[in-house]
Amino acid sequence: MNSAPLLELRGLSKRFGAVQALEGFDLDVQPGEFVTVVGPSGCGKSTLFNIVAGLDEPDAGGILRFKGRGCHARELLGQVSFMPQRDLLLPWRNVVDNAILANEIEGANRSQARAKALSMLPEFGLTGFENQYPHQLSGGMRQRVALMRTFLFERELMLLDEPFGALDALTRSMMQRWLLDVWQRHRRTILFITHDVDEAIFLGDRVVVMTARPGAVKLMREVNLPRPRAPELLTSPEFTAIKREVLDAIEEEAMKSFLTGTAAAP
Numbered sequence: 116m117n118s119a120p121l122l123e124l125r126g127l128s129k130r131f132g133a134v135q136a137l138e139g140f141d142l143d144v145q146p147g148e149f150v151t152v153v154g155p156s157g158c159g160k161s162t163l164f165n166i167v168a169g170l171d172e173p174d175a176g177g178i179l180r181f182k183g184r185g186c187h188a189r190e191l192l193g194q195v196s197f198m199p200q201r202d203l204l205l206p207w208r209n210v211v212d213n214a215i216l217a218n219e220i221e222g223a224n225r226s227q228a229r230a231k232a233l234s235m236l237p238e239f240g241l242t243g244f245e246n247q248y249p250h251q252l253s254g255g256m257r258q259r260v261a262l263m264r265t266f267l268f269e270r271e272l273m274l275l276d277e278p279f280g281a282l283d284a285l286t287r288s289m290m291q292r293w294l295l296d297v298w299q300r301h302r303r304t305i306l307f308i309t310h311d312v313d314e315a316i317f318l319g320d321r322v323v324v325m326t327a328r329p330g331a332v333k334l335m336r337e338v339n340l341p342r343p344r345a346p347e348l349l350t351s352p353e354f355t356a357i358k359r360e361v362l363d364a365i366e367e368e369a370m371k372s373f374l375t376g377t378a379a380a381p
């Protein structure tokens with residue numbers, strides 16, 4: 116992959132009052148790449164995604180390029196698909212109508228969008244639940260509806276903020292393999308936040324470890340493990356070696372954030 120990066124971030128910083136959330140964050144993402152991001156709680160991961168999704172602006176001085184063109188963060192609104200950390204399902208809409216929300220806002224044909232969503236239900240393990248409302252679903256199911264919404268809003272770059280956080284271990288590993296499969300078939304570019312180091316390595320072409328706040332890149336680790344990836348990989352020596360490196364970097368930062376009191380309040 117030596118084409119021009121799809122996304123280029125240089126020296127991105129963001130301050131909220133007294134809190135410096137990001138400082139000098141640099142990252143290039145190549146088209147079709149799967150990049151995972153880990154880092155201590157409160158280090159600015161979601162802030163980074165809000166900027167790349169066009170929902171927030173970085174402080175002056177940083178450079179943001181998308182598809183080779185320098186742009187303001189706000190211009191990215193609607194150009195990337197984004198699954199926020201909270202699922203943001205609307206309680207008065209059923210599964211299908213929640214799934215097509217972003218398409219509807221965009222002005223897509225409603226019945227076509229519904230038909231597409233219905234056809235995707237089995238892939239997301241939601242068959243038979245199309246007419247249910249969020250309060251009738253489990254946490255994991257709500258997360259899958261939110262994920263389906265992100266996939267239905269077809270953009271080259273997808274930002275997924277801890278999409279499997281509410282899933283039990285078994286469903287989670289099923290969803291990881293499912294996501295890899297979908298990603299390989301659709302050739303989307305994914306930026307993926309997680310607190311799970313195994314997940315970050317299992318999914319990623321590269322793992323970005325962030326520093327404690329202010330967030331910057333602490334470690335950028337290539338994951339040169341063959342694809343398709345099977346669960347056995349998790350216990351291989353190659354996997355374990357990468358995991359050790361990533362864990363060392365995270366532990367150092369987590370310790371720092373506790374000692375300096377920069378860990379996010381629970």
Ligand SMILES: Nc1ncnc2c1ncn2[C@@H]1O[C@H](COP(=O)(O)OP(=O)(O)OP(=O)(O)O)[C@@H](O)[C@H]1O
Pocket residue numbers: 131134136154155156157158159160161162163200328379
């Ligand atoms: N809109 C905002 N206004 C004020 N402070 C904010 C805002 N958004 C984020 N912050 C602060 O910026 C810092 C980084 O927050 P962010 O949500 O990006 O962390 P995170 O890395 O996603 O954490 P977690 O892993 O817990 O989700 C935190 O100290 C948070 O309190």
Ligand SMILES: [Mg+2]
Pocket residue numbers: 160161162200276
């Ligand atoms: Mg977050």
